[in-house]
Amino acid sequence: MSAAPPPLAAASGADLLLWVAVPYVCLAVFAVGHVWRYRQDQFGWTSRTTQLLEHRWLRWGSPLFHLGAFLVIAGHVVGLAVPDTWTEAAGISEHAYHITAVWAGSIAGVAMVAGLGMLCARRLLTRRIRLGTDRSDKLLFPLLSATVLLGITATAAHNVFGAGYDYRSTVSVWFRGLFVLQPEPEAIAGAPLLFQLHALTAFLLFAAWPFTRLVHVWSAPIGYLVRPYLVYRRRTAPTTTHAAGARTRSAPGSRRAA
Amino acid sequence: MAQVAMVMNLDKCIGCHTCSVTCKQTWTNRTGVEYAWFNNVETKPGVGYPRRYEDQEQWKGGWMLDRRGRLVLRSGGRIKRLLSLFSNPDLPSIEDYYEPVTYDYDNLVSAPAQKDFPVARPRSVLTGRPTAITWGANWEDGLGGAPEHAGGDPNLTGAWAEKVRFEFEQTFLFHLPRLCEHCLNPACVSACPSGAMYKRVEDGIVLVDQDRCRGWRMCVTACPYKKVYVNHATGKAEKCTFCFPRVEAGQPTVCSETCVGRLRYLGLLLYDADRVGEAAATPDEKDLLDAQRDVFLDPHDPDVIAAARESGIPEDWLEAARRSPVYALVSKYRVALPLHPEYRTLPMVWYVPPLSPVLDAVDAAGGDQDDPDHVFAAVTRLRIPLEYLAELFSAGDTDVVAGVLMKLTALRSYMRERTLGEAGDEDVLAAVGLTPREAEDLHRLLAVAKYADRYVVPAAHKEDAAALSAMENRCPVETSDTAGSRTTLLGIPTLRRRTPETPAGGRP
Numbered sequence: 138m139s140a141a142p143p144p145l146a147a148a149s150g151a152d153l154l155l156w157v158a159v160p161y162v163c164l165a166v167f168a169v170g171h172v173w174r175y176r177q178d179q180f181g182w183t184s185r186t187t188q189l190l191e192h193r194w195l196r197w198g199s200p201l202f203h204l205g206a207f208l209v210i211a212g213h214v215v216g217l218a219v220p221d222t223w224t225e226a227a228g229i230s231e232h233a234y235h236i237t238a239v240w241a242g243s244i245a246g247v248a249m250v251a252g253l254g255m256l257c258a259r260r261l262l263t264r265r266i267r268l269g270t271d272r273s274d275k276l277l278f279p280l281l282s283a284t285v286l287l288g289i290t291a292t293a294a295h296n297v298f299g300a301g302y303d304y305r306s307t308v309s310v311w312f313r314g315l316f317v318l319q320p321e322p323e324a325i326a327g328a329p330l331l332f333q334l335h336a337l338t339a340f341l342l343f344a345a346w347p348f349t350r351l352v353h354v355w356s357a358p359i360g361y362l363v364r365p366y367l368v369y370r371r372r373t374a375p376t377t378t379h380a381a382g383a384r385t386r387s388a389p390g391s392r393r394a395a
Numbered sequence: 396m397a398q399v400a401m402v403m404n405l406d407k408c409i410g411c412h413t414c415s416v417t418c419k420q421t422w423t424n425r426t427g428v429e430y431a432w433f434n435n436v437e438t439k440p441g442v443g444y445p446r447r448y449e450d451q452e453q454w455k456g457g458w459m460l461d462r463r464g465r466l467v468l469r470s471g472g473r474i475k476r477l478l479s480l481f482s483n484p485d486l487p488s489i490e491d492y493y494e495p496v497t498y499d500y501d502n503l504v505s506a507p508a509q510k511d512f513p514v515a516r517p518r519s520v521l522t523g524r525p526t527a528i529t530w531g532a533n534w535e536d537g538l539g540g541a542p543e544h545a546g547g548d549p550n551l552t553g554a555w556a557e558k559v560r561f562e563f564e565q566t567f568l569f570h571l572p573r574l575c576e577h578c579l580n581p582a583c584v585s586a587c588p589s590g591a592m593y594k595r596v597e598d599g600i601v602l603v604d605q606d607r608c609r610g611w612r613m614c615v616t617a618c619p620y621k622k623v624y625v626n627h628a629t630g631k632a633e634k635c636t637f638c639f640p641r642v643e644a645g646q647p648t649v650c651s652e653t654c655v656g657r658l659r660y661l662g663l664l665l666y667d668a669d670r671v672g673e674a675a676a677t678p679d680e681k682d683l684l685d686a687q688r689d690v691f692l693d694p695h696d697p698d699v700i701a702a703a704r705e706s707g708i709p710e711d712w713l714e715a716a717r718r719s720p721v722y723a724l725v726s727k728y729r730v731a732l733p734l735h736p737e738y739r740t741l742p743m744v745w746y747v748p749p750l751s752p753v754l755d756a757v758d759a760a761g762g763d764q765d766d767p768d769h770v771f772a773a774v775t776r777l778r779i780p781l782e783y784l785a786e787l788f789s790a791g792d793t794d795v796v797a798g799v800l801m802k803l804t805a806l807r808s809y810m811r812e813r814t815l816g817e818a819g820d821e822d823v824l825a826a827v828g829l830t831p832r833e834a835e836d837l838h839r840l841l842a843v844a845k846y847a848d849r850y851v852v853p854a855a856h857k858e859d860a861a862a863l864s865a866m867e868n869r870c871p872v873e874t875s876d877t878a879g880s881r882t883t884l885l886g887i888p889t890l891r892r893r894t895p896e897t898p899a900g901g902r903p
Binding site for chain 2 (some may be wrong): 191368
């Protein structure tokens, strides 16, 4: 962080806290949390499917949410990680980019919100599922919903119905600055409140990520496309996951004490 | 490779459910798998458990051949599977099994003094609320409700089945104990996106690695026998483990150990893993039985013994393979048949089809059940239609089932004569391809075999002890459930739907 003293010095204490300290702490928790969870809790690392208990809402809600989320994430990668100078250089005018982003983003966003709404509804309204909801879910669902709703509200308020807000020259600059270790808190300090709240809840979501069922994202079974159908294993050659599992079990010894 | 396989003699099954109950108490008496029965006993004809699981047009279990004759999973290829991760269209819902219940037992002792007897009302384990029990794992036990439900048996198809339904007053039934088939060509393993399911090289047991399962629930769809279950508390798949901790110790599985009718047999089968795919892709469904038998290797063949030694199968295992009652029933005497070979998974729990109702039918027709000619003729007009048994055990080929039943009939007739002090008609035996010595041997195996003859299970080897000890301080299907609280994540105890009257299972 010492690489960029002038901008940091210019920022106020609150801005430093919100736009530098909080993001870095969240990202640190995100990284360390994942390593810890992966090493300690393979048994809990699952999508925790509830399709067995309820499938009518899930049938529509889950694909809508997931496919919408893929598009939304892709949109965020483009919008946050790619500087506008690059797209200009590629011959895409700011106007064309804006129109595409707003249209594609709106469709994806609405799909994601609708899907998430259905998933939340079934979780709340189906007693079987509500009773099976654990603490991490009770943290995850509100946090995820808040992030998604703030994001789509910000887009709707400023870019669909509003005058248009060029987040690429403010929020994106701040976001990239975090990752090149040259934080520029003042870049987002002037952004509309909805964008700021969206950014903050997003970082809180990153911090919560490793401790929730969101970890199943990293287990997306792409390898299935190429592995052989039949899997044989020798009993005599325990894999490393076995060793990890053994460690996990020995930690909370109270389980077997019952 | 070697596999610990099982044969069940359906003639002896009285449907007592001891196997199911002891299995449940051992393995699935826990939160999240209340509805799971690794072993269950079905009444046939009947819809089975889960309901109509044998209807693969609906549930898409097992394998099939595509238009170009290649072996593909019925539930779709790899890309289709990944696309259905978010919502699996072919997953049975809890209603297809049943809503698990417990009872308000506490009310029996804590109810205040009153005029009426207190009762223990059923309460849903999923919602904690009073519920009405409308289905169960063996709702149709002993043909209960059969006039209403049994017509839904997916095996009752074709013109012959009309007769079954019309003459229900002269009905028939037999019991079919089922557990995971530990197939040679397991569809569940092939469908697992995470690669968490595997078949063990040493003993062929198919297991779910609880640490690698990510809850994609494709195994449940792919298994045509619906013997993989989702644990809705842990979000992971669980299945019959063939009691591998017991098998490794040289003991029979719990279902076998506790079988009151002594109808189960456990033993080794040696097989050629390289020929599994080819056998499963046999074009004609009716040839699958022979194709699978061809995959099994003769443990007496010196070439096989040499090859087995080379692949690291220990001597005592080879000796056990030679004494295997399963090899005798499956390959030598060929009286055991696989359940639904047409699913192309090459199942490894085989069945000796039930014979007794044949003789009943003969009696009813006024025939002499000691007269083999009469009995052979009667095999074609059984109380249990040959067609029905053929649907179950030979992909519809009635000749195969009739052949086995005739063999059993001849054996019974011959041994009856011998027991009564007569010479015994060896022509009858010859007609079904048995010598007197073989007949004695088969009779011994089917009728009087003792514990050590029925269960020939070699223990896992000491050389493997290091690997085993890595597993020793954990239960492979352990849930994160303790009485009253659980720790799934972060060691945070979270509330479950357990109330004092529904304590966590398995712990007194």
